[in-house]
Amino acid sequence: MFEADNWLKECDGFLIDLDGTLYRGHDAVPHAKEFVEWLNRTGKKYLFVTNNSSRLPRQVAAKLREMGIPAEEEHVFTSSQATAMYIRNHSKVVTPAVYAIGEEGLLSALTDLGCRWEEENPDYVVVGIDRDFTYQKLMTASLAIRKGAVFLGTNADKRVPTEKGLVPGAGSLSRAVAAASGGEPVWIGKPEARMVEYSLQRIGTTPDRTVMIGDNLETDILAGINGGIRTVLVLTGYSSRRDAERSSHKPDMILEDLSEFLRCFEIE
Numbered sequence: 001m002f003e004a005d006n007w008l009k010e011c012d013g014f015l016i017d018l019d020g021t022l023y024r025g026h027d028a029v030p031h032a033k034e035f036v037e038w039l040n041r042t043g044k045k046y047l048f049v050t051n052n053s054s055r056l057p058r059q060v061a062a063k064l065r066e067m068g069i070p071a072e073e074e075h076v077f078t079s080s081q082a083t084a085m086y087i088r089n090h091s092k093v094v095t096p097a098v099y100a101i102g103e104e105g106l107l108s109a110l111t112d113l114g115c116r117w118e119e120e121n122p123d124y125v126v127v128g129i130d131r132d133f134t135y136q137k138l139m140t141a142s143l144a145i146r147k148g149a150v151f152l153g154t155n156a157d158k159r160v161p162t163e164k165g166l167v168p169g170a171g172s173l174s175r176a177v178a179a180a181s182g183g184e185p186v187w188i189g190k191p192e193a194r195m196v197e198y199s200l201q202r203i204g205t206t207p208d209r210t211v212m213i214g215d216n217l218e219t220d221i222l223a224g225i226n227g228g229i230r231t232v233l234v235l236t237g238y239s240s241r242r243d244a245e246r247s248s249h250k251p252d253m254i255l256e257d258l259s260e261f262l263r264c265f266e267i268e
């Protein structure tokens with residue numbers, strides 16, 4: 001039987017990955033519902049932290065609810081929201097001028113935090129996933145970066161899993177812009193420390209009492225390590241126990257699934 005380390009029992013903040021951790025494709029991972037119900041019942045502070053920049057938080061919450069997992073939009077934190085926070089924290093003007101390559105989730109997050117659209121001379125060029133990426137967009141972004149705009153990438157994921165296989169992710173589009181412009185993006189999403197830092201600001205917990213739970217060593221676990229919090233790898237998604245043994249990014253705990261997590265708290 002699995003014995004919980006004391007540190008996990010003392011955690012009151014939970015940063016939780018989505019794909020591979022709470023669901024796979026269109027189906028909830030077993031015990032995901034019970035896990036989120038437990039978070040609610042015990043009054044834990046938590047965020048679903050996703051690199052996906054395309055969707056609105058309310059769309060992410062709706063998708064979770066469709067799979068039977070209780071979720072509200074205030075519990076969702078996307079790389080698009082983090083990118084908008086970065087701009088708000090760094091901009092010297094109240095209404096930063098931004099050119100963005102991205103979808104609804106990114107454009108809306110930027111607008112919500114007071115950015116205005118500017119193609120010729122933006123202060124920032126932001127690149128997220130955009131399934132309508134074109135040469136024209138690549139050119140507009142590149143020219144702006146060459147004129148001095150700060151270049152931000154919502155996340156560095158080169159490929160994302162779909163039913164068709166691995167398809168280009170936001171990181172591939174950012175790298176196209178990097179090649180064309182000669183600039184290098186500031187990355188925002190996992191595994192960057194700032195994604196954890198902003199998440200902690202959102203839920204108001206301290207690093208020593210917050211844990212990152214995810215299925216990917218290279219994004220979730222490394223984000224936790226970079227952000228100075230503890231990490232739990234669940235083996236329901238991308239990374240295997242073998243991967244963890246070989247990786248230099250060691251999680252503090254490895255669990256087969258979320259039922260094992262719940263058992264940690266219920267066997268006293």
Ligand SMILES: [Mg+2]
Nearest residue numbers: 017019020215
């Ligand atoms: Mg994942």
